[in-house]
Amino acid sequence: MSSEAAAAPKTNGWEPKIVAFCCNWCSYGGADSAGMGRFQQPASARIIRVMCSGRIDPLHVFNAFLEGADAVLVTGCHIGDCHYVNGNDKTKIKYKFLENVVRELGLEKERLQLNWISASEGEKFANFIRDVTEQIKKIGPSPLKPEGVV
Amino acid sequence: MSQDSQTIKTAHQIVMQKGEMYVGWSTKEDVRKRGGSGGLVTSMLAAALEKKLVDAVVVLKKMNEFEAVPIITSDVNEVLNSAGSLHSVPSNFAKLIANRNLKVALPAKGCDVRGIIEQGKRNAINLDNTFIVGLNCGGSMHPVVTREMLEVMYKIKPEDVHGEEIEKGKLIFETKDGKEHAITIDELEEKGYGRRESCRYCTIKIPNNADIACGNWGVTGDLAGKATFVEITSEKGAKLLQNAIDAGYIQVQKPDEKGVAARSKIKGVMEGLGKKWKDKVFVPMDNRLEYFRKELENCIDCGACKAVCPTCSCGDVSKCTEFHFRGDAYRMSMYHLVRFLHLADSCIGCGQCADVCPVDIPLTRLYRRFANPVQEQLKYEPGMDMRKPPFFEAKLEV
Amino acid sequence: MNAYSTICPGCNFGCGLYIRENGTIDLDFRKSSPANAGKLCRFGMSLPRLYKPVKSMVEGKETTPEEAAKEAARRISASKGSVAFLSLGNTTCEEVLAFQKLAVPYLCTGANFDALPKDVYLTLSVGIPYTEIEAAKHIVLFIDPYEQYPLTVRRLLSAKKKGAKITSVWWKDLPLADENIRPADISKLQLTKDSLVISDFHPLSDAEQVKSVLSLAKNAGAKVTFLKPFANSTGAYVLSKDAKQKSFAQLVEDINKGTVKTLFCLESDPSTLIPSETLSKLTNLIIQTGHASAGTAKANVVIAHEPLYRKKGTLINNEGRGQALGGAGTNGLEALGIIAGTKFEFDSLHDAVKKALGIQAVDEFLIPKYDRPAYGAIQAAAKPPEAKTTLVSVYNPFMWFGLPDDNDFVELNLNTVRALKLLKGGTLKIKSNGSTIEKKFKVAPVQDNILLTGNRFGIEKGSITPVEISR
Incomplete structure (x- = not known):
């Protein structure tokens, strides 16, 4: 209870900024079907489409955090379904390293998440964004947010 | 003269092979006198150059007791007159020979060897043309710290020092008047002197990743201090040693069992000590973001840590520098974030970055914080073999 | 492979390093160097970019250093009475002494000593040992150490670790400062006799600002040290102590007035200090240097000698430490000799340097004793308030x-x-x-x-x- 009270001022009216990297073939399709299917989801996500989740360099994620993202989501096709055969295997490797740096750095684990979402899983996508938004609202703005950025 | 040719004859009968161990010394008296432990390494390098096994050799050119410059030379005399090993010369040779396409032989501490192998993986050094003479290393010391330590702890003038040795956990300085001054390394390190921090928690004491591992551990009896114990760890190493014997530069004999046992005992003790230090330095901590921000706030973007890093082979145009602009008002520098990531699988913990940081950021400690968990989880030890860095794999195996 | 043990020319801190020549110029860290323990700042790391090779030129045509020096000598004697000699302290003490003999009619070391009382000369010229910075209880900064003199940062951090309080008088908050005072609020600054004031002194220093720092320190009985921007600023100032000098501001004015028509620069790039419209008024710009710069591109005569790291000679850092350069080159002295119509011997000049410093041999681990006499009270004019932006x-x-x-x-x-x-x-x-x-x-x-x-x-x-x- 007391921890909720402490977090309250941060969350008051504050909407987190979430950067979601989506691959062109699956998770971007998922985001699309989330909209088409009219699944309720908060406006906190900024979607960045990439051709393949394997293209997401850890540098892009760092940049998102440094520019003021409160959370960064890496999404792609399910393993085995990659349009480019093994792109998401490479995502897994990069994510492993990225996750290690972000955790060791002391950022909460909610701020960086990986999820495999196919083009037909609109509801899964919407739920994912909603869950993350709720989690981030609880823990407040990212400590890496630059001065003057809301 | 006849005795010399006799030596060569008997030497020819020995055919060096990977996995074998020997005790050896230089046949040249002046090299024996000047170089430590019988001058075997110096003579082996000189022989490699003389017999055209290599085109160049890396040696330390001694400037004074505390100072030596690593140089690449093709002059046999320069090799024979080189400084030998100095505990206070914490240099790393990997970057020196990188991108030069040399056929070269060089002496190397554990971390040098690891750096060279990592450069080899990144195609900056052709390992087939590189003969690595590994040197046992219990740790090196920063020259400025050493000077202060001599004055404060040993109460001797740095100028009076004639020689140094580490024996039975003690650091011993010999002064010009022939006196020996010994203090235990534990005591020195408690007071903030002694070995560099990264050396304290290093666990590579005998460089079995080199072509041949040399050192004075395991040299027993009358030979103590006058010979070098060698272990051949690759075909190249066998070739190097055989070449020196054939050229009449060195003599070897089989070590006694007592020596072999003593060597592995010292290795075990030192490695255990390193592990203890590791637990002591890397205690789990809360509020890490604040810790890293505090440590990095003084960074002046000089780039020395990258320039000196023996595992980095990106050159001037690299991710860490190209995506970093001094005009960015970020809470943490992109440069450091990228380096934290890239070094997570590649950091060998050599301590060079912390040595050269102009604002004394304990960089090696920071990099190791990121590298320890990844390297443990992926069971990857950079620079110990030719395994591809996991970051470049197509699939995560572990 | 040639390896030289040398000193970074970036400022007066006296950072040791090695330079290796092997087709390209590479740096290596000289970890035994007492001033910097081998560490280099952003500029030090850029030295291979600084040491761009330079060729001797007369009016854009390539020639030998001897011919260029002879041509310089002709032009200097032809414009007798309107020649000025500038050397900012980027070269060895030995060359400074030779240069002084040449520059008797109009010597400029770049510093504006004219506007300051005579008795502060040595206080401005020689700083205090860095170990005293580390031992200070209260340090007041009138500089941004991160940008201007980065190797001081670790000394300040070391002092802080030992409990020193650091006050910064600067336009920006500094990460290492415990207290940040804006220059306009200087009245809030509390100094005691335990304080150490660190400021800097250079050709473009405002004399009133320097005076006010001196007088603040004087009134509180605090120690004061001035950092300087050129490798041998201290050497150049100490050795020119008794020579007649013109201030830098005077030099610029004289060029503008047209009373100086020929400017001879030794290891100094005038284009970084003197506005280009002023420089274009000169009939002859003669530069003797070891590396190419914006100035050498504009000069009428360029006399090329070895770069600093290949020279033989002595530099004196801000602490007053004598530091020997690791090269063997003396062709800078030869060129100066041609211009002066004499022959300068390195050994005798080196002896003169040692004599001036009162030392037997140049030893980087020893700091010679310097007389930094107490100076009298100084009146500093109140600074006009800064304009809106x-x-x-x-x-x-x-x-x-x-x-x-x-x-x-x-x-x-x-x-x-x-x-x-x-x-x-x-x-x-x-x-x-x-x-x-x-x-x-x-x-x-x-x-x-x-x-x-x-x-x-x-x-x-x-x-x-x-x-x-x-x-």
Whole structure:
């Protein structure tokens, strides 16, 4: 209870900024079907489409955090379904390293998440964004947010 | 003269092979006198150059007791007159020979060897043309710290020092008047002197990743201090040693069992000590973001840590520098974030970055914080073999 | 492979390093160097860029150093009475002594000693040992150590670790400072006899500012040390102590007036200090140097000698430490000899240097005793309040040497950004003296209405320039 009270001022009216990297073939399709299917989801996500989740360099994620993202989501096709055969295997490797740096750095684990979402899983996508938004609202703005950025 | 040719004859009968161990010394008296432990390494390098096994050799050119410059030379005399090993010369040779396409032989501490192998993986050094003479290393010391330590702890003038040795956990300085001054390394390190921090928690004491591992551990009896114990760890190493014997530069004999046992005992003790230090330095901590921000706030973007890093082979145009602009008002520098990531699988913990940081950021400690968990989880030890860095794999195996 | 043990020319700190020549120039860290323990700053790491080879030239035509020196000698004697000699302290003590003999009619070491009392000369010339910085209880900074003299940072951090309080008198909050005072609020500064004041002194220093620092320290009985921007500033000042000198401001004025027609520069790039419209008034610009620069491109005569690291000779760092350069070259002295119509012997000049310093041998581990006499009371004129918005140039080694750096932006605070409604990632228009420039900006804890830059934009008038800013 007391921890909720402490977090309250941060969350008051504050909407987190979430950067979601989506691959062109699956998770971007998922985001699309989330909209088409009219699944309720908060406006906190900024979607960045990439051709393949394997293209997401850890540098892009760092940049998102440094520019003021409160959370960064890496999404792609399910393993085995990659349009480019093994792109998401490479995502897994990069994510492993990225996750290690972000955790060791002391950022909460909610701020960086990986999820495999196919083009037909609109509801899964919407739920994912909603869950993350709720989690981030609880823990407040990212400590890496630059001065003057809301 | 006849005795010399006799030596060569008997030497020819020995055919060096990977996995074998020997005790050896230089046949040249002046090299024996000047170089430590019988001058075997110096003579082996000189022989490699003389017999055209290599085109160049890396040696330390001694400037004074505390100072030596690593140089690449093709002059046999320069090799024979080189400084030998100095505990206070914490240099790393990997970057020196990188991108030069040399056929070269060089002496190397554990971390040098690891750096060279990592450069080899990144195609900056052709390992087939590189003969690595590994040197046992219990740790090196920063020259400025050493000077202060001599004055404060040993109460001797740095100028009076004639020689140094580490024996039975003690650091011993010999002064010009022939006196020996010994203090235990534990005591020195408690007071903030002694070995560099990264050396304290290093666990590579005998460089079995080199072509041949040399050192004075395991040299027993009358030979103590006058010979070098060698272990051949690759075909190249066998070739190097055989070449020196054939050229009449060195003599070897089989070590006694007592020596072999003593060597592995010292290795075990030192490695255990390193592990203890590791637990002591890397205690789990809360509020890490604040810790890293505090440590990095003084960074002046000089780039020395990258320039000196023996595992980095990106050159001037690299991710860490190209995506970093001094005009960015970020809470943490992109440069450091990228380096934290890239070094997570590649950091060998050599301590060079912390040595050269102009604002004394304990960089090696920071990099190791990121590298320890990844390297443990992926069971990857950079620079110990030719395994591809996991970051470049197509699939995560572990 | 040639390896030289040398000293970084970037400032007066005296940082040791090795330079290896092997087709290219590489750096290595000289970890036994007492001033810097082998560590180098951003500029030190850029030295291979500084040491660009230079060729001897007469009016754009390549020639030998001897011919260039002979031509320089002809031009100097032809314009007798209107020749000035400038050397900012970028070269060895031995060359400084030779240069002085040549420069008797008009010697300029770049410092404005004229505007200051005679008895502060040595206090300005020789700093205190860095170990005293580390041992100080209270340190007051009138510099930005990170930008200007980066190797001081670790000494300050070491002092802080031992319990020192660090006060910064600067336009921006410094990470290492315990207390940040703005220059305009200088009256808030509390000094005691345990305080150590660190400031800097260079050709463009404002004499009133220097005087006010001196008088603050004097009144509190505090220690004071001045850092300087050139490798041998201390050597050049100490050795020129009794020589007749002209101030830098005087030199610029004389060129503008036309009484100086020929300027001879030894290891100094005038284009980084003297406005180009002034330089273009010269009939002859003669530069003797070891590396190419913007100045050598403009000069009528270029006399090329070895770069500093290949020279033989002595430098004196800010502590007063004598440091031997690891090279063997003396052709700089030969060229000076041709111009002076004499022959300079290295050994005798070296003996003279040792005599002047009162030492038997140059030993980098020993600091010779310097007489830094107490100076009398100083009256400093009150500084006029800063104009509404000002651009402050933070002089750093890259600026003194005209070397490009990753610093094409200004620092300003969030209030200014909000007031002007500046866009993130956008630019800021800065107007001064009728010209307008557009620059990127960085949000930093800077004073309101202040823009800080470590770059030269070409609109500055001295170190503090009133400007108008807009989106």
